[in-house]
Amino acid sequence: MSALVFTPHIHTFTAITSRLQPKPKQRIKTSVALTRSPIIQASFSDPFVLQLAETFEDSLSPSQSPSLQKLRDSSSESLLSIPWPSRKDEPFRFTDTSFIKQSQIHPISKPPSTDHLTNVSNDTHSPNIVIVDGFILNSLSNSSNLPHGVYVGSLVDNPKDKIAQTLTKFSDDFQWGDLFWSINGLGAPDVAVVYIPAGVRVENPIHLSYVSVEGGEEGSNKLPVSNPRVLVVVEEGGEVGIIEEFTSIGRNDKCYWTNSVLEVMIEEGATVRHSYVQSQSLNSAHIKWTSVQQKSTSTYELVEVSTGGKLSRHNLHVQQLGPDTSTELSTFHLSLCGQTQDLHSRLVLDHPRAHSRQLHKCIVAHSQGQAVFDGNVKVNRYAQQTDAGQLTRSLLLEPRATVNVKPNLQIIADDVKCSHGAAISDLEESQLFYFQARGIDLETARKALVFSFGAEVIERCPYSFVRKRVENHVKELLSSTS
Amino acid sequence: MASLQLNLPSPSPTSPLSCSPRLSRLNPSPLNHHCFTPIATRFLRFHSNYRQSLHPVSAVPSAVDLAETNGTDGRDSEKKPLLEVKDLTAVIAESKQEILKGVNLVVNEGEVHAVMGKNGSGKSTFSKVLVGHPDYEVTGGSVMFKGENLLEMEPEDRSLAGLFMSFQSPVEIPGVNNIDFLNMAYNARRRKLGLPELGPIEFYAYLFPKLELVNMKSDFLNRNVNEGFSGGERKRNEILQLAVLGADLAILDEIDSGLDVDALKDVAKAVNGILTPKNSVLMITHYLRLLEFIRPTYIHIMENGRIVKTGDISIAKVLEKEGYRAISSP
Numbered sequence: 001m002s003a004l005v006f007t008p009h010i011h012t013f014t015a016i017t018s019r020l021q022p023k024p025k026q027r028i029k030t031s032v033a034l035t036r037s038p039i040i041q042a043s044f045s046d047p048f049v050l051q052l053a054e055t056f057e058d059s060l061s062p063s064q065s066p067s068l069q070k071l072r073d074s075s076s077e078s079l080l081s082i083p084w085p086s087r088k089d090e091p092f093r094f095t096d097t098s099f100i101k102q103s104q105i106h107p108i109s110k111p112p113s114t115d116h117l118t119n120v121s122n123d124t125h126s127p128n129i130v131i132v133d134g135f136i137l138n139s140l141s142n143s144s145n146l147p148h149g150v151y152v153g154s155l156v157d158n159p160k161d162k163i164a165q166t167l168t169k170f171s172d173d174f175q176w177g178d179l180f181w182s183i184n185g186l187g188a189p190d191v192a193v194v195y196i197p198a199g200v201r202v203e204n205p206i207h208l209s210y211v212s213v214e215g216g217e218e219g220s221n222k223l224p225v226s227n228p229r230v231l232v233v234v235e236e237g238g239e240v241g242i243i244e245e246f247t248s249i250g251r252n253d254k255c256y257w258t259n260s261v262l263e264v265m266i267e268e269g270a271t272v273r274h275s276y277v278q279s280q281s282l283n284s285a286h287i288k289w290t291s292v293q294q295k296s297t298s299t300y301e302l303v304e305v306s307t308g309g310k311l312s313r314h315n316l317h318v319q320q321l322g323p324d325t326s327t328e329l330s331t332f333h334l335s336l337c338g339q340t341q342d343l344h345s346r347l348v349l350d351h352p353r354a355h356s357r358q359l360h361k362c363i364v365a366h367s368q369g370q371a372v373f374d375g376n377v378k379v380n381r382y383a384q385q386t387d388a389g390q391l392t393r394s395l396l397l398e399p400r401a402t403v404n405v406k407p408n409l410q411i412i413a414d415d416v417k418c419s420h421g422a423a424i425s426d427l428e429e430s431q432l433f434y435f436q437a438r439g440i441d442l443e444t445a446r447k448a449l450v451f452s453f454g455a456e457v458i459e460r461c462p463y464s465f466v467r468k469r470v471e472n473h474v475k476e477l478l479s480s481t482s
Numbered sequence: 483m484a485s486l487q488l489n490l491p492s493p494s495p496t497s498p499l500s501c502s503p504r505l506s507r508l509n510p511s512p513l514n515h516h517c518f519t520p521i522a523t524r525f526l527r528f529h530s531n532y533r534q535s536l537h538p539v540s541a542v543p544s545a546v547d548l549a550e551t552n553g554t555d556g557r558d559s560e561k562k563p564l565l566e567v568k569d570l571t572a573v574i575a576e577s578k579q580e581i582l583k584g585v586n587l588v589v590n591e592g593e594v595h596a597v598m599g600k601n602g603s604g605k606s607t608f609s610k611v612l613v614g615h616p617d618y619e620v621t622g623g624s625v626m627f628k629g630e631n632l633l634e635m636e637p638e639d640r641s642l643a644g645l646f647m648s649f650q651s652p653v654e655i656p657g658v659n660n661i662d663f664l665n666m667a668y669n670a671r672r673r674k675l676g677l678p679e680l681g682p683i684e685f686y687a688y689l690f691p692k693l694e695l696v697n698m699k700s701d702f703l704n705r706n707v708n709e710g711f712s713g714g715e716r717k718r719n720e721i722l723q724l725a726v727l728g729a730d731l732a733i734l735d736e737i738d739s740g741l742d743v744d745a746l747k748d749v750a751k752a753v754n755g756i757l758t759p760k761n762s763v764l765m766i767t768h769y770l771r772l773l774e775f776i777r778p779t780y781i782h783i784m785e786n787g788r789i790v791k792t793g794d795i796s797i798a799k800v801l802e803k804e805g806y807r808a809i810s811s812p
Binding site: 008428429430431433434435436437438439440441442444448449451452453455 | 484502614615616636637638641642647649652653655656657658662663666667670671674706723727
């Protein structure tokens with residue numbers, strides 16, 4: 001394993017950022033242009049990232065799927081021009097990723113033995129796909145009882161042309177990806193696919209269970225990394241629920257890095273209800289990309305509850321590709337220990353009569369805890385009669401607890417209805433007193449109010465078993481910290 | 483030896499009138515106790531009668547009469563004082579502006595008191611200070627509740643000790659279910675009494691009859707506490723809480739404000755239904771009409787942070803006709 005371990009070269013890296021910094025707007029353009037000319041690229045390369053990319057290439061066997069191989073190649077190429085992000089880069093201004101960089105990162109090159117996993121599936125709501133350390137475990141996955149034509153499983157096992165094309169097109173078209181997006185593209189051992197044919201309405205939600213097994217001891221500085229990748233394609237008029245659940249097995253203080261990507265293609269008139277629950281180890285790094293493309297009259301609804309991770313970052317990118325399209329995003333982040341919970345969301349509205357609602361709530365209940373929210377909504381020239389609303393509310397419960405919020409609306413169209421709001425507060429004294437006046441002690445009152453703050457988001461999850469599980473988990477976390 | 487049931491107007495805090503009854507109450511004479519028991523029992527029975535009916539009772543003795551008769555008969559030794567407020571002064575915590583400037587009041591078990599007064603006279607502040615609202619700071623005086631120093635107790639302990647205040651404008655608590663809130667509060671009470679806590683289903687069985695009492699539908703329970711409630715619904719919800727939790731002393735801060743006549747009747751009926759001969763009520767109101775549904779034993783007029791006059795329902799009638807000018811001390 002020692003071959004895969006490497007040391008950072010910080011000095012080169014700072015030189016790069018300082019060169020890029022004066023022209024932040026051109027960054028994307030520059031990197032796109034550079035992918036065509038490897039000679040200039042070399043001068044922009046971050047040795048740390050190059051070395052990291054090499055260890056990933058070494059750890060993987062060549063894929064049987066041409067589209068996956070293509071993804072790896074293009075990701076590998078783009079890694080040549082992306083430095084490790086620093087606090088000087090706007091998207092990482094408030095999010096310190098040095099904890100990952102300073103660890104001994106090594107890719108997990110083979111799935112763990114299934115002995116560890118006996119307690120994954122003895123659940124009444126058995127998941128449809130179990131992804132362990134980035135690998136799809138067919139033995140634990142349950143794809144029976146699915147309607148005709150629906151495919152849930154590995155890309156390698158069932159490479160439908162359409163899916164392979166979508167995968168390639170997605171990665172070619174996507175220009176917003178960062179270093180972590182490309183690392184996933186290079187390091188993903190497989191792609192899990194959820195395919196819903198036209199007009200098919202899937203009654204029960206498709207449940208994806210992501211489990212982290214391998215992990216370093218606390219303080220060992222070892223950071224095994226997994227790169228799970230999932231592609232969801234819902235054809236015209238299809239309807240499906242997707243549940244993503246990130247957990248770990250065994251002790252809750254293991255060090256690992258989950259670097260996950262989910263791509264969702266929603267065709268005309270289709271509906272996707274997405275629930276994303278992240279409750280990983282408090283020593284882990286959890287970096288997640290969710291990229292959604294929505295064609296006309298389609299609907300995408302997200303409910304996210306993130307409570308785990310030492311560093312948890314969700315990059316959410318939703319792009320509307322046609323008119324009369326609806327997007328609803330509800331997210332709840334909880335930082336109870338010295339955690340960083342970060343949501344960077346971008347919603348791009350390019351077509352008339354778009355509808356969007358975003359609610360982001362976060363609680364920081366630790367003096368070293370931090371929450372970050374950068375919520376961008378772009379209402380472009382042709383997105384007339386758009387109705388876009390965004391609200392972020394943060395609760396800071398401890399002295400020195402930090403929240404950095406940057407809600408930003410960019411409106412070019414002139415006939416739109418847009419709103420945004422940001423509120424940061426402690427618990428309301430008048431509400432606490434109301435509890436006390438009825439004989440309820442302050443501690444219980446605080447807990448009830450803190451819980452109710454997040455409940456507004458949790459309640460929006462359409463699946464009762466997920467809601468129950470999340471509610472219990474949040475209650476448990478809140479009572480363990482007092 | 484003045485009356486113990488009421489607070490005589492005391493122009494100055496050092497007046498012997500306001501001091502002596504307290505002393506005598508703290509050291510009740512065994513002789514008095516013995517002699518006047520029969521009268522006291524009669525009086526108590528009378529109380530329980532009028533509580534059970536909504537009909538106005540005409541025979542409420544005037545404060546002056548009481549003061550005179552009580553002065554010597556020592557019936558007070560039989561009537562247990564529930565709340566004794568002595569020279570209470572309080573300021574707004576933030577601005578240090580003095581609102582209460584020496585309030586004296588005694589509420590015995592089973593009595594109904596009403597506090598009236600102009601806007602800004604300190605009525606609501608008085609009730610909030612009693613339940614320990616953090617917006618106010620007590621700067622002097624004492625408050626004894628059931629023989630214990632109320633001012634040293636946390637707000638939740640005051641509630642558990644049997645003091646209940648219905649808020650004039652109760653806050654909305656989004657995300658907290660009404661039934662969960664009631665269950666939480668009721669279980670806090672049961673814990674205090676050393677009783678096992680009730681689960682949601684057992685609690686619902688306990689709660690259901692109380693709903694009828696305040697004339698509320700059960701879907702009301704699944705809404706968030708006070709969120710989107712109309713004025714009437716909020717008041718009913720306060721009374722529902724009173725019905726669920728019970729109280730030795732219920733402070734009703736303007737439960738009549740913003741209610742139409744029917745809603746007022748409902749709320750008053752509920753309050754009367756909850757009361758037993760042993761609980762006491764301290765009502766704060768602007769209007770006579772509430773007092774016609776819940777008959778007070780005494781009416782106090784508050785002005786500029788003090789109780790300046792005490793009497794029976796006739797005071798309220800004068801007020802209604804002629805306004806506070808007729809009552810104000812010269």
